[in-house]
Amino acid sequence: MLFVAPAAGYIGIFHLFPVLYGLYLSLTTYSPLDRGGPELVGFDNYAGLLNDADFHASVRVTVQFVAEVLPFAVAFALGLALLANRSTRGIGLFRAGLFLPRIVPLAAVSLVWLWLYSPDGWFNHVLGQVGLEPRTWLLDEGSALHAVAGMRIWKALGGNMVLFLAGLQAIPRALYEAATMDGANAWQRFRYVTLPGLRPVTTYVVILNIVYLAQSFAEIFILTGGGPLRSTTTTNFLIYEEAFQNNRFGTASAMAFVLFALIFVFSFMVLRRMGRNP
Amino acid sequence: MRTMSCQPWLAALTAASVLVLAGCGTGGGSADTGAGTHDAESNxxxxxxxxxxxxxxxxxxxxxxxxxxxxxxxxxxxxxxxxxxxxxxxxxxxxxxxxxxxxxxxxxxxxxxxxxxxxxxxxxxxxxxxxxxxxxxxxxxxxxxxxxxxxxxxxxxxxGEGRLIAYRKDLFAAAGLDPDGPPASWTDAYDAAVQLTDDDTAGLILQTGSIQRVQSFMGLLGSEGGQLLSEDGTEVAWTSDAGVRALEYFVGLHQGDSPVSDLLGADFANQPAAQNPLATGAAAMVMVTSGQAVQIARARPELAEQIALIEPMSGAADAVMFGGPxxxxxxxxxxxxxxxxxxxxxxxxxxxxxxxxxxxxxxxxxxxxxxxxxxxxxxxxxxxxxxxxxxxxASPNVPAWVEVRNLLDKHLERALHGEVSPRQALDDAAAEAGPLLAGE
Amino acid sequence: MTSASMAGSGRIRLRWATRRRPGTFLVLLIATVLVMMPFLWMLSIAFKPEAEVFTDVPQILPADPTFENFATAWTSGNVGRAMINSTIVAGVAVLVNCTFAVLAGYAFAKLPFRGGTLVFLLMISTAMVPVAVTLIPLFLMTKGFPLVGGNDLLGQGGTGLLDSLGAVVLPHLIAPLNIFLARQYFLGLDDDLGEAARIDGANELTTFWRIYVPLARPLVAVVAIFSFTAVWDDFLWPLVVTSSLEAETVQLALSKFLTGGNVMYGPAMAGAVLVVLPVVAVFIFNQRSFIAGLSEGGVKG
The missing domain is CATH 3.40.190.10 (Periplasmic binding protein-like II)
Known part of the structure; x- marks a missing residue:
């Protein structure tokens, strides 16, 4: 209990309280510009979301975005971690190189990708080299979300890889040695030693990615501004617009708590399925 | 005993972190006060x-x-x-x-x-x-x-800000058009654009980035004799015939039998001036802001002779462009x-x-x-x-303008992509914006 | 196959981990080069004069390399001051996270208490609410922080922590997701180790400190890196709570070259490279001493 107290106290005050305040705001109409302050309206904001086509569309976009990024960001990262966990020449440099995207500031990264995706950018140049037609990656509603997802996978790989690396290091080497002595081949060692050993970290990685991806905002803000045809307007982007462009913190907060509920349910399901010790 | 032993440790750490925090606080603060006292003698x-x-x-x-x-x-x-x-x-x-x-x-x-x-x-x-x-x-x-x-x-x-169409004299000449006699009406501009358009060059590009669509539309609408809102600003007026004609023209640049435009949705404000299609020659006529015009000229001094601006062009009514403070x-x-x-x-x-x-x-x-x-x-x-x-x-000065503009922007985009007809887009936008303008 | 039986049976040290592997090397090389590609372009643009950024055929090597972009970023970007500020803030966040988040995660994993799961879920669920909602209450709390910035004990009278580095670090001191990470990590470690120590009469803190912390070095490394980058990458919060150049952070400094209508590719990329270098250094230092270092520490059953 005592070990948890400082963290619980801090999070209670500086994280939970603002969230509860937001929950209260979701039951009000509130514009920080107005002098009146919040006015209670009960569940009107939530009821309004039932018929809000833009909100529904944003939830679909968000789910699609998470579904596109998550499998790749986790599977590729695991693969890279398995490789980077081996000892080979220059391993430190490889690890640093693979981790690099995680630490390059998102705004700067997005600018590079804006250039890579631009009509005269590197991707179109590569397409031209292999004899394909150039594309307007970010301006076409058929490809914009995939393009943003591509950048996000790249950005997420390094962080996930480091987590898997830490997880791999925590698996006692004796387990592998024993498995080898029992005659297990490489696949069997991976299947019966590595994967179960990584289970707690994998749970964390999946939930962490769901939490982050479902709140994607900055890369969309910079790369597409939610367009074209709102095909990249995620729920968090819509929340930002509602709060800071339309100054309606009540509805923005209600949207945020619906999004929160979705993230929580998905995360809880993952925690239930994967979190249990075997 | 167990709890006793870890309490001082935790307490010490808490105190340390609070001290560090406070140090940061006063650090930043004292820097300010420092500046303040420095000026205090003279302010x-x-x-x-x-x-x-x-x-x-x-x-x-x-x-x-x-x-x-x-x-x-x-x-x-x-x-x-x-x-x-x-x-x-x-x-x-x-x-x-x-x-x-x-x-x-x-x-x-x-x-x-x-x-x-x-x-x-x-x-x-x-x-x-x-x-x-x-x-x-x-x-x-x-x-x-x-x-x-x-x-x-x-x-x-x-x-002040304004939008004008800039054009490339050299590309006009190459297409057999008079480099010193740019079009005077939107209809002429379209005809010229058809002649200027080929595989590498778009004839006429208006601004179609988010929100910029509304600003392009405002120029076209005014030149057709229409207005966005009623005089008192409480009702939508863009659903007029002039509004439909203006948007049909705008959409016609991108869709239909002979589109003359390109890069629908691109925001040139987010690119270096040297990358503006006017500077690269990817377009013969491009809508620019004063800032963009100046930056393009500064970035490509060798093109200075070839770039000129077209006076606002007329439609069914006198010429109007988006601009103002x-x-x-x-x-x-x-x-x-x-x-x-x-x-x-x-x-x-x-x-x-x-x-x-x-x-x-x-x-x-x-x-x-x-x-x-x-x-x-x-x-x-x-x-x-x-x-x-x-x-x-300029934009109408009504309280709900920012939100109304964003709504109109969304529906204009649908029309420009050919998802809905111009009239439908304007009607849909009006249905959403009406209650906001009426103050509901 | 329980871990206990496996751990007991394997005593022979196989040298599998240190054998040379040309295949692994090659695959890693290709993967790293691919992943580094956007960064290489970033580096390339950082050394290019403005006119060279966009060319018909993209060239990775600048024809006329220049340091001017770095000079611009450093002088008119205030990058130097911003890096010192961000380093201080990130350092505090790393220290506090590595202590309290790891401690709490350990407790949730190894010392279950009544209501622990609820407290745990409540804590990590705060990470699932978008920032737009919590921004204003957190801002008001920062302004009302007691006894600083001219405030009295009740947080009235002054501007609290606003426009100070204390304000910037406030939401980053302990990240709920770091607690979650720590919990997951300790769940993966054997309970038997702690039990043995307790039987020997060690108290909880000694057990944690002597037995689990040495095993948790990769965890501490990851928490450190993540806490560092969380502060380093933060943009919206420092933007809202600081206003003077004295309290500017790296992302604010960088944004000067990224803003709409005024994108300056060269200085933006040069600034980004400058800003990334210390983080790369921190990472290389960390991964050497912690992640790689663990194999020397070994797992003593």
Missing amino acids: DGGSLTVWFPGNNPDEIELVTDKLVPRFESMHDADVEVTFVPWEDVSTRLNTGFAGGTAPDVFGHGPAAAAGLVEADRLEPLDEFVETMDPADLDDLASFLVGGQVDGTQYMIPLG GPGLFMSKDSDNKELAWAFMEFMLSAEVAESYAEVTGQIPVRASAVDGDYVASEPLIASFIEAGSQFV
Whole structure:
């Protein structure tokens, strides 16, 4: 209990309280510009979301975005971690190189990708080299979300890889040695030693990615501004617009708590399925 | 015993972290107080906080290194200036007003004026403006009007903005068109664009980035004799026949039998000027802001001879383009040093300051007399924007404008992509915007 | 196959981990080069004059390399001051996270208490609410922070932590997701180790400190890196709570070259490279001493 107290106290005050305040705001109409302050309206904001086509569309976009990024960001990262966990020449440099995207500031990264995706950018140049037609990656509603997802996978790989690396290091080497002595081949060692050993970290990685991806905002803000045809307007982007462009913190907060509920349910399901010790 | 042993350890760590935190707090704080006491001897005129929008390094340098020190010494004042990136102006204003830490003077676009007035956050400036020299008022007349809401002055424009179509003389000549006789009407422009369009070159590109669509549409709409809103600003007027004709024309540039445009949805403001399709030759006619025109000319001096601006073009009615005051300064109603705040605003309007400011931002100078100044002499393209001044139409100053604009923008985009017919898009936008305009 | 039986049976040290592997090397090389590609372009643009950024055929090597972009970023970008500020803030965040988040995660994993799961879920669920909602209450709390910035004990009278580095670090001191990470990590470690120590009469803190912390070095490394980058990458919060150049952080400094209508590719990329270098250094230092170092520490059953 005592070990948890400082963290619980801090999070209670500086994280939970603002969230509860937001929950209260979701039951009000509130514009920080107005002098009146919040006015209670009960569940009107939530009821309004039932018929809000833009909100529904944003939830679909968000789910699609998470579904596109998550499998790749986790599977590729695991693969890279398995490789980077081996000892080979220059391993430190490889690890640093693979981790690099995680630490390059998102705004700067997005600018590079804006250039890579631009009509005269590197991707179109590569397409031209292999004899394909150039594309307007970010301006076409058929490809914009995939393009943003591509950048996000790249950005997420390094962080996930480091987590898997830490997880791999925590698996006692004796387990592998024993498995080898029992005659297990490489696949069997991976299947019966590595994967179960990584289970707690994998749970964390999946939930962490769901939490982050479902709140994607900055890369969309910079790369597409939610367009074209709102095909990249995620729920968090819509929340930002509602709060800071339309100054309606009540509805923005209600949207945020619906999004929160979705993230929580998905995360809880993952925690239930994967979190249990075997 | 167990708990006893770890308590001091935890306590020590907590204390340490609090100390570090407090150290950071006082560290930043004392730096401020340091600056404050340093100026305290000389700031009898009081102190002022000012937020400028944008973060152009040249503009920051001009304002913080030259203009503000000059103002401080003139008024014995202490001015703290912060530049806020455009994308984050409303975020900072929201938190600032909610926390009571909003600045005395802040910059924002004219589109935000009416909403801030309705929220009772702005100090009316009429009394201050009346104290100005009548000759100065005359000089500023054309742009001051755009800073008014219901006839009351709330914003002091820092510069003017406008859209014009720029064209490439060399590409006109190559297509067999008269390089010195650009089209005078939108219909002529389309015909010319058809001739100019080939595999590598688009004939005519308007601005189709988010929100810019509305601004392009406003020019077309005005030239067809239509208006966005009713005179009193409480009803939608864009569903008129003129509105449909304007949008049909806009859509026709991108869709249909012979599209002449390209890069639908691209925001050229986010690209270096040298990458503007006009500069690369990817388009023969491109809608530009004054800032973009100046930057393109600066980035590609070798093209200076080949780039010219087309006067606003007519449709069924007289020619109109989107334009008017650019971002300006507002005074917070809660400012406790309004005299000094006004002194700063007036300082920014003074002839020399206004000209140097317009020069670094590439805007249209707010003073008519600047036509004869060094800036306009060195940037001939700016003269075209000043000439077109009387034909510019600005955003309506109604409280719900920002939200209405975003709605219209969404539906215009659907029409431009061919998802819905122009009439349908305008009707859909009207259905959503109507209640907002009526104040519901 | 329980871990206990496996751990007991394997005593022979196989040298599998240190054998040379040309295949692994090659695959890693290709993967790293691919992943580094956007960064290489970033580096390339950082050294290019403005006119060279966009060319018909993209060239990775600048034809006329220049350091001007770095000079611009450093002088008119205020990058130097911003890096010092961000380093201080990130350092505090790393220290506090590595202590309290790891401690709490350990407790949730190894010392279950009544209501622990609820407290845990409540804590990590705060990470699932978008920032737009919590921004204003957190701002008001920062302004009302007691006894600093002219405030009295009740947080009235002044501007609290606003425009100070204390304000910037406030939401980053302990990240709920770091607690979650720590919990997951300790769940993966054997309970038997702690039990043995307790039987020997060690108290909880000694057990944690002597037995689990040495095993948790990769965890501490990851928490450190993540806490560091969380502060380093933060943009919206410092933007809202700071206003003077004295309290500017790296992202604010960088944004000067990224803003709409005024994108300056060269200085933006140069600034980004400058800003990334210390983080790369922190990472290389960390991964050497912690992640790689663990194999030397070994797992003693």
